[in-house]
Amino acid sequence: MTAHENIPADDAQAVLDDLNEFRQSIDNIDAALIHLLAERFKCTQKVGKLKAEHGLPASDPGREARQIQRLRALAEGAHLDPAFAEKWFNFVVAEVIHHHVKLATPATAPAPAPALAAATPAAAAAPTPASGPTPGDRRATVALPAHTAVAPVHPNPVHSDPAHPNPAPATPAGAARPKPSPTRPSA
Numbered sequence: 001m002t003a004h005e006n007i008p009a010d011d012a013q014a015v016l017d018d019l020n021e022f023r024q025s026i027d028n029i030d031a032a033l034i035h036l037l038a039e040r041f042k043c044t045q046k047v048g049k050l051k052a053e054h055g056l057p058a059s060d061p062g063r064e065a066r067q068i069q070r071l072r073a074l075a076e077g078a079h080l081d082p083a084f085a086e087k088w089f090n091f092v093v094a095e096v097i098h099h100h101v102k103l104a105t106p107a108t109a110p111a112p113a114p115a116l117a118a119a120t121p122a123a124a125a126a127p128t129p130a131s132g133p134t135p136g137d138r139r140a141t142v143a144l145p146a147h148t149a150v151a152p153v154h155p156n157p158v159h160s161d162p163a164h165p166n167p168a169p170a171t172p173a174g175a176a177r178p179k180p181s182p183t184r185p186s187a
């Protein structure tokens with residue numbers, strides 16, 4: 001059943017026109033939010049590097065408390081649920097702090113290749129590096145609204161630091177990964 005089956009035929013086109021117009025605006029707003037988030041993460045990465053260089057703590061709870069008060073007041077003025085504004089902020093800040101902790105953590109030797117790890121009993125028995133939460137990782141503690149189907153995300157899709165590129169996303173078992181054809185260049 002399509003969404004417009006219950007609408008009288010003479011109204012259906014007008015309703016669909018309205019729906020499409022609203023959805024275009026939604027798509028524009030979503031695009032703007034992604035760009036704004038990317039800019040925010042560029043700034044917070046700079047803050048993270050500064051903190052790492054000067055041995056400052058990854059998080060600043062006092063600053064966050066002031067930001068939350070400000071955002072809640074802004075939300076009220078904008079007729080947005082202040083509790084939602086606070087949850088959104090906590091979600092973003094948890095990711096920022098995770099980045100800051102990583103920036104402050106000295107890089108370790110790369111993990112051995114899986115074949116080598118399996119062939120070496122000691123290596124096979126050793127816990128996987130970086131498998132658990134790092135100190136200061138608060139992402140798991142951020143409670144999202146029940147309808148927000150967003151798991152704590154790592155790596156961050158808007159992470160834009162070329163020094164810390166995102167690894168390739170995991171491919172689910174059995175899923176076909178498209179392979180670029182070396183012989184047929186795309187048009």
Ligand SMILES: C=C(O[C@@H]1C=C(C(=O)O)C=C[C@H]1O)C(=O)O
Pocket residue numbers: 044047058059060061063064067092093096097
């Ligand atoms: C960006 C900073 O680091 C953390 C992240 C914040 C944020 O994303 O707004 C705020 C405070 C800090 O916990 C900062 O200290 O300014």
